[in-house]
Amino acid sequence: MIGYKTNNDKMLTAVLLNQHLMEVGGYSEKDFTTFDQALVSLNPIVRTVARIIQGHSEGNTSKNIYNEITDYLKKTV
Amino acid sequence: MIIKNLTIKNYRSYYGECSFDFTSGLTLIIGDNGDGKTTFFDALKWLLDPALEKADINNISEMRKSELEIGEVETVSVSMTFDHDGEKMIEKSFIVERVNEDKYITRSFSFKGYETQGAERFPVTGKSLIVRCFDSFIQRYSMFKGESTLNVFDDPDALKMLVDKLSDIREFDEYVEMTDEFEAKSGTAYEKECKNDKKTEREAHILEGQKTEVNARINNTRRDIRDTEKSADLFASRIEVLEKNQEASERYQELKKLIKAREEDVLQWKSRISAQNFNVNLLDKLWILASFSPILKEFREKASAFSKEKRRLHDLFVAQRAKEEGRQEVLDEISSLANGTSRLPWYLPDQETMQEMIDDEICKVCGRPAAKGTDAYEFMVAKLNEFKKHLEEKKKAQEEKPKEEELFVNRYIEQMHNLSISLGGSKAQDISELSGTIYDRLELLETFKRELAKAEEKLQDALDDKARLLIQVEGVTEEQLDLDFQNLKGFFEQKGKAEKRLVELREELRKAEALKKEIEDRYDSLNPGSSMAKVYQKVHIILRNISEAFKEAKEFNLTRFLFEIQTLANEYLERLNTQDFHGIIKLVRTSQDTTEIRLLSTNGRAITDPSGSQLTTMYMSVLFAISDLTSSKRDENYPLIFDAPTSSFGGMKESGFYNIIDSIEKQCIIVTKDFLDDRGNIDEAKIDQLTCTVYRIQKEAGFNQDDLSTIRTIITPIK
C-alpha cells in the first residue's frame, strides 16, 4: 500500500535517493521501502538517516540524536 | 473560503454602516486616492489580526464622533460573513462613549463570531476562527496592500514560509542545520583523535591550525558580506525613496526658490510702506500748509492794503508839501519885496555874471560903467551879497526841510510787500496743490497695502503648497527632501562601491570555502594508526555525506517548488495577457534566501523596465499560482484581495483584463483607481463592458481637507 506519505516519508526518500550517498553508502532503493523498515535497516546510512528524521520529529534534542547515531555508527563501522 | 459580505461601521472614514457584498468571482471596488481604499484594507487587517485586541479611539469615524452628544454611545465594528465549510461570521467591535465636552472613552471590546453546523449556529471566539480559517500564512498571501507587498519573494522569511507551507517537504531547514552540526561535531572528534595518534599527530596539528584560520576567515568574510549587503540595501532603499520622491524633491526646490522670492517681495512692500512717514511730512514736506491758502491770501491782502495805504498817505503828503512849498515861495517873494530889497528878475544875470560885472566894474545889463566906490557899484555888490545870502538861506532851508518833512521813516511795509511777493506766484500755487499731493500719497499708501496683502497671500499659497507636498511624501522630513536630493549622486556612488565590494567578498568566500574543503579532504585522506581514529574517520565521513545529502535534497525541493510555481504562473500569464505582449515569468534565485520574479520576453531577454500593466499581470500570475498551490494543499480555496498598483492599461484593455480575472475560478477583490477619468468620474462605457460586480467608494462632496469630521466615504454599488 502506497497510501499517504508523511513528511517523514518524503524526507527520507528525498535524502536517500541522493546518488552520491547511495554510492558511498552502498545501498539501493529496495533498502528503504517503508520508513519503519529503514529505521531498522542493516545499512548504517539508511538507518542513520531514518533515525535522524525520527528523532527530530519526535522532538528529541539534537544532542541526544547525535549521541544515539554516533554510538551506533562507532559500533557498526 | 468565499467571503460573502464585509460590513464596516463607523471605522475611520466609513461613517455609519457600510456594507459590501461579494460574489465568488471578481468584485471591483473603484476609488481614487483618499477615497477610502486604504481604509478598506486597514479595516480588514484590523479585523483579521488576532494581535489587535484593544479598542483604539483613533479608529472611530471623526464625523460620527463629532456628532455624539454627551452621554451618547456608538459602536465601531468590522464584520465579515464567509463560507468556509459552512457559513461563518467574525466581528471585531468596541463602543465609544462621549463623557463630556472633550473626553471620550472606549469600552466593551469584543472579538467574536459564529459558525454553522447544519442548521445551527454556534458562537465561537474570533481568535479561534482566525487561527483555523484565516491564519497568518493565508493572510500574507491573500491580502496585498500596495505595490511593495506584491513582490512576495523579496522577503526571505516570506519565501521560507511559502516553501514550508506549500512545497512538498517541510522543515528542511532544521534538518540541514542539524546534520551540519553533526558533521562538525564528528569532525572535531576525529581531528582530536588524529592529534593523539602518533602517525598523524603532526599533520593533524598543521591541518587544525589551517582549519581554524580558514574558518575564522570564512566567518569574517560572511560577516563582512552581511554588513556590506546591509549597506548596499540601505543605499538602495534610500535611492529608491529619493527616486520616488525625486519629483517631489524637484518640486520642493522650486517651491523653496519661489518662497524666497515671495518673501523678498513682501519685505519690499513692507519697507515701502514703512518709508512713508506721514506725521513727519507735515513739517518736512510742509504738508501742514495744506489749508494755509486762505491765510496766505489774508496776509497778502493785508500787506497789499498797507502798501496801498502807505502810498496813498505818502502821495497825499507830497501833494500837500508841494502845495506848501509853492505857497512859501510866493510868500517869500512877497516878503522880500516888502523888505525893499528887490529880487533880481529871472532875466537878470546869475551869480557868475554878477561877479563878472563887479570885477569888470560894469553893469552888463544897462551897459553903464559901475566903478568901484560908486553907488552903482555898491548897489551891484549889495545885490550880489543879497543873492548869495538868499541862495544860502535857500540851501539851508532845503537841507533842513526833508528831515522834518518826510511822512514815513521806516520801510517795514515794504518788507511785508517783498515777503508777499516772494510767497506769491509759484509758491502760492504749490501750497494750494498740497492737499492734492497728500491725498495722492494716501492713495499710494493704500495701493501699497493692497499689493502687500496680495504678496502675502501669494507667499501663503506657496507655503501651503510646500506643506501639502510634505504631507504627500510621508515619512520624509523637509530636511531630507532638501538635502537628500543633493546626496543622490553620492548614494549612487556608495551603492556602486558596496556592490563592487560584495563581488570581491563573495569571491574571497568562495576561495576560503574551497580551501576549507581541501583541508577537509586532506583530513579524510590521513591514515591514522589507531583504530579509534579510524573509526572516527569513518563516522565523520558518513555524517558529512549525510549532511550534504540533506542540503541537496533541500535545494532540490526548493527548485522544484519554484519551478512548479513558475509553470503555473506562466499558465496564468498566458490567460491574462490579452493582447500583443507575450513573455515568460522566471523565478531567479538571487541568493541563498531570496528569489526574484523576472519577466522575460519570448526571445529570452530580460525586460528591465516593465510597464505598469506588465508588472501587474506578472505579479498577479504568480499570486494566482501560489493560490492554486495553497488550494490543492489545503483543499480549500482562498480569496485574493488586492490593492491594484496603477495598472496603466489604457484603452479597453482594462475591461478585458478584469473580465479574464472574473472568469478564473477564484474569488478576487480588487481595489483600484481604474475606470476613473481625470476629474474622478466613472467611465460608464468601460464599466458596461465588465462582467463582474462593481462598487464605487468616494468621499462625500463638500468635505474640508483639514477637518476630519467632514470626511466620510460613500459606497455606491454600480453593478
Next chain:
Amino acid sequence: MEKLYDLWAKRNPEWEKRFEEPIFKTFADYGKGNTSLSETRGKIFGAGYEIFIIAFFIGLYFDQTRKLTDDKEERKTCGQAIQYWGNIETRGIRQTYGAIRDYIFAALIAKTDIDLIALDKGDPKVTPRKVVDALVEKMEEYANFGLYYMEEQLIDNPDYFFRDKAFLRLFLQFIPQQKEEEQQAQDSDDLPEEL
C-alpha cells in the same frame, strides 16, 4: 534798520510748563536724558519746537487763541530761537523745512492787529519791538490753544495721537471739501500740460 522778520526770528516763544510731560516729552525728543514713561515708544517728532509748531497750526486753523498763564514760573521756552527752526541736520530721513518760518510769520502778520502805518511813520508808540511782541504773543496764544486741544484729545482717548497718521489726519480735516474737488479738477487740468 533790522528787518522785522529778523527781529521776530531772534525770539524764543514760550509755552505752559504743564504741557511738558504729557505733550512735549511724549511726542518729541524733548529734554533727552530724562526718563519718562513715553520713552519706550519711538517719538514721532524730533526737537521740542516741532510740537510747538504743530500746536501753533492747530490754533491757527481753528482760529482760536488762549492766553498763557501770567505766572512766569509756569512758562518754558523751546531750546532754540525761531531762526533755527527747521534747520535739522539731516539725520537720515528728516529734511530741512526752514521755509515754514516765513509762513508762520506771514500768518502772524495777517492775524495780529498791528499798525504798520504807524510803525513806518516812526510813531514812538509803535516800535518794532512792540510789534514783534504782539506777533510773538499771538504765536504763543495760538500754540497754547493747540496744546490745550491736544491735551483734551488725549484725555478722551489716550491713544489718539499714537494711531496711524494721527497728526496728518488732524490737519486733513481743515482742508475744505470744495478745495479738494477744485484741486482734483485743477490737477486733471494740469495733466495735459505735463504730458
